[in-house]
Amino acid sequence: MTSQTSIRYLKGVGDKRASLYHKLGVETVGDLLHHFPRSYIDLSNPHTIRDAPYQEPCAVKALLTRIGKEQRIRKGLSLWKLRAEDETGTLLDITLFNVKYTVEQLVPDRYYIFYGRVTGTLLRREMSAPEIYPADGGQPILPVYPLTAGLTTRMLRSHMAQALKELKNLPDPLPEHLRRELDLPELNRALRDIHFPHNLAQATQARRRFIFQELLVLCCALGSLRSQKTQATVSPMHPVDLQPFYDSLPFSPTGAQKRCIAECAADLMGDVPMNRLIQGDVGSGKTLIAAACAYILAKNGKQTAMMVPTEILAEQHLVTMSQFLEPLGLKVELLTGSTKAAQRRKVLDALALGQIDLLIGTHALLSEGVEFFDLGLVITDEQHRFGVKQRATLSQKGKDCHVLVMSATPIPRTLSLIIYGDLALSILDEKPPGRQPVETVLIDSGKRARAMGFIRKHLDEGKQAYIVCPLIEQGEMNTELRSAVEYARNLSERELKGYRVGLLHGRMSPREKESVMRRFKSGELQVLVSTTVVEVGVDVPGATIIMIENAERFGLSQLHQLRGRVGRAQEKSWCILVSDVKSGKTAQRLQVMKREHDGFAIAEQDLALRGPGDFFGYRQHGLPALKVADLADDMELMEQARQAALRLLEKDPALEQPEHALLRAERDAMLSAVGDRPN
Ligand code: ADP
Numbered sequence: 121m122t123s124q125t126s127i128r129y130l131k132g133v134g135d136k137r138a139s140l141y142h143k144l145g146v147e148t149v150g151d152l153l154h155h156f157p158r159s160y161i162d163l164s165n166p167h168t169i170r171d172a173p174y175q176e177p178c179a180v181k182a183l184l185t186r187i188g189k190e191q192r193i194r195k196g197l198s199l200w201k202l203r204a205e206d207e208t209g210t211l212l213d214i215t216l217f218n219v220k221y222t223v224e225q226l227v228p229d230r231y232y233i234f235y236g237r238v239t240g241t242l243l244r245r246e247m248s249a250p251e252i253y254p255a256d257g258g259q260p261i262l263p264v265y266p267l268t269a270g271l272t273t274r275m276l277r278s279h280m281a282q283a284l285k286e287l288k289n290l291p292d293p294l295p296e297h298l299r300r301e302l303d304l305p306e307l308n309r310a311l312r313d314i315h316f317p318h319n320l321a322q323a324t325q326a327r328r329r330f331i332f333q334e335l336l337v338l339c340c341a342l343g344s345l346r347s348q349k350t351q352a353t354v355s356p357m358h359p360v361d362l363q364p365f366y367d368s369l370p371f372s373p374t375g376a377q378k379r380c381i382a383e384c385a386a387d388l389m390g391d392v393p394m395n396r397l398i399q400g401d402v403g404s405g406k407t408l409i410a411a412a413c414a415y416i417l418a419k420n421g422k423q424t425a426m427m428v429p430t431e432i433l434a435e436q437h438l439v440t441m442s443q444f445l446e447p448l449g450l451k452v453e454l455l456t457g458s459t460k461a462a463q464r465r466k467v468l469d470a471l472a473l474g475q476i477d478l479l480i481g482t483h484a485l486l487s488e489g490v491e492f493f494d495l496g497l498v499i500t501d502e503q504h505r506f507g508v509k510q511r512a513t514l515s516q517k518g519k520d521c522h523v524l525v526m527s528a529t530p531i532p533r534t535l536s537l538i539i540y541g542d543l544a545l546s547i548l549d550e551k552p553p554g555r556q557p558v559e560t561v562l563i564d565s566g567k568r569a570r571a572m573g574f575i576r577k578h579l580d581e582g583k584q585a586y587i588v589c590p591l592i593e594q595g596e597m598n599t600e601l602r603s604a605v606e607y608a609r610n611l612s613e614r615e616l617k618g619y620r621v622g623l624l625h626g627r628m629s630p631r632e633k634e635s636v637m638r639r640f641k642s643g644e645l646q647v648l649v650s651t652t653v654v655e656v657g658v659d660v661p662g663a664t665i666i667m668i669e670n671a672e673r674f675g676l677s678q679l680h681q682l683r684g685r686v687g688r689a690q691e692k693s694w695c696i697l698v699s700d701v702k703s704g705k706t707a708q709r710l711q712v713m714k715r716e717h718d719g720f721a722i723a724e725q726d727l728a729l730r731g732p733g734d735f736f737g738y739r740q741h742g743l744p745a746l747k748v749a750d751l752a753d754d755m756e757l758m759e760q761a762r763q764a765a766l767r768l769l770e771k772d773p774a775l776e777q778p779e780h781a782l783l784r785a786e787r788d789a790m791l792s793a794v795g796d797r798p799n
């Protein structure tokens with residue numbers, strides 16, 4: 121048996137269970153070994169009956185004193201009542217259901233460990249359907265696995281034990297020197313320890329190893345996608361007087377904008393290509409930084425490419441950038457998937473002749489035949505929304521180029537290093553003057569009717585509104601769609617009768633989405649109802665209200681992004697959060713939205729209140745889904761993995777050395793899993 125052997129050759133598996141394993145992503149015996157426990161049952165320090173905590177899973181060791189007769193409640197439901205005691209004098213009444221075989225194995229007057237939740241009274245505790253283990257069973261820590269219907273924990277444990285016995289000498293993808301350096305257990309030992317540890321510390325050590333390995337593979341994958349920037353040199357730009365640029369703006373730049381522009385300018389005057397991330401909250405004015413850079417490039421006779429995730433964003437940038445730059449004599453053009461052939465030809469010709477200074481577009485910029493005359497700078501906006509592969513192509517195009525990345529998503533340093541590579545950071549921490557914070561109100565659904573009246577009043581004054589649909593029960597594929605359509609129809613037939621209401625939902629094609637957004641942006645639609653997919657970065661200055669139904673289902677950072685769709689001009693704007701949740705952490709979270717308006721502060725609170733779990737949604741960053749590691753959980757391990765990958769790739773950039781063959785295979789598997797999936 122090898123790790124490639126199909127799972128169905130394990131004893132007790134067969135074709136039927138193999139298809140259940142398939143649902144868990146387990147095809148081979150090797151896969152099975154990498155199906156890790158989600159938790160453990162610790163039988164090593166069982167409680168006495170009296171000391172057992174109430175209502176939480178725990179292990180209780182006690183003497184089984186009585187096993188009642190099987191009681192048939194009805195067809196298909198049998199019940200047994202058991203009694204256990206210990207020296208504390210408290211009784212434990214146990215009820216078991218439909219486990220004839222288990223009951224037959226039990227022997228009265230023996231000690232057992234019962235694992236379950238304790239309820240009942242002070243003198244007579246109860247446990248319903250506990251797991252039961254002989255008190256001298258040997259293995260004190262038992263793994264609990266993610267399951268699927270038809271597979272039980274017991275089966276998994278037995279299959280796992282078998283697999284571990286069959287595959288004893290698996291080669292380790294982690295080079296030995298790394299293991300030694302970081303004190304990580306060897307693969308076979310770690311597999312044993314993560315499935316059947318003798319104590320929890322062992323399990324933790326083993327898990328640490330697998331997390332490290334996964335992060336290392338991730339870093340190698342991303343590293344291999346990036347061009348080796350550091351060695352590249354460019355001829356320094358000559359300094360450019362920015363005064364004419366500033367003078368031609370319709371507003372004066374904020375201090376933070378000026379600082380960021382100066383930081384970029386300094387990079388551009390150097391002989392190492394710029395590699396910089398501009399992080400700024402929604403509405404902080406990142407586009408202006410891009411414009412200033414394009415201006416510097418143009419004055420040096422070089423071209424700039426700016427890539428954004430959607431066509432509508434590209435069009436929006438075209439308008440703004442043209443306003444900023446054309447009065448100064450720069451030529452700005454657009455290239456997207458829907459650029460007509462004749463126009464495309466024209467743009468490409470002009471581009472190759474150097475007649476275009478700034479080309480804005482979607483990933484169409486990456487397609488064949490897009491040749492610049494002298495490309496000097498590549499800018500990406502909201503880069504995390506591009507797939508990993510697209511980023512790689514982009515960085516190939518931008519080889520020996522300056523690179524500027526703009527993002528509204530605050531992320532910790534190490535994570536940004538992993539995602540974007542080693543780039544310098546500029547922070548736009550100041551909003552343009554005159555912006556009023558979006559007034560945020562919290563209402564329950566009883567007040568919806570009044571909120572609707574408020575919205576109508578604003579629409580009558582010529583303003584626009586976003587409404588984010590209510591929570592939709594998970595169900596069949598089309599439920600979401602149907603209820604969104606229904607919700608929008610209800611609105612336009614009742615509360616918003618006579619107003620122009622459009623709907624944006626996740627099952628529309630990108631083209632359809634763009635078209636709806638465009639109609640909203642142009643004012644043709646007054647109200648945009650959406651599931652959650654209001655495009656990030658789209659600027660509709662006329663929109664001054666956003667109402668979010670079932671606000672409790674969103675994380676704070678998401679709410680902040682949604683709220684950022686309004687308040688993008690001088691006008692006072694409103695965010696109405698509708699929720700009937702009145703207590704607990706969720707209510708607390710919504711309260712934060714009322715007082716806090718800074719995206720970074722909100723991200724921190726989000727992290728504190730929700731825990732790191734789903735905060736940095738992987739998809740959000742265009743990263744492959746990780747199995748064991750959690751990008752927010754272990755910064756230290758992540759930093760170690762990043763540095764290890766750097767050193768590894770420096771010595772062996774393509775991972776060609778024999779001792780890296782397994783690591784390379786893992787890397788390739790991760791890359792192919794990502795595919796070309798754009799986000
Ligand atoms: P984001 O950082 O979200 O990409 P944008 O660059 O789209 O922000 O800017 C948001 C809005 O603020 C735009 O309408 C832009 O023209 C305007 N803006 C940018 N900088 C300033 C400024 N210094 N003063 C006034 N308005 C500004």
Ligand code: MG
Pocket residue numbers: 406407501657
């Ligand atoms: Mg933007």
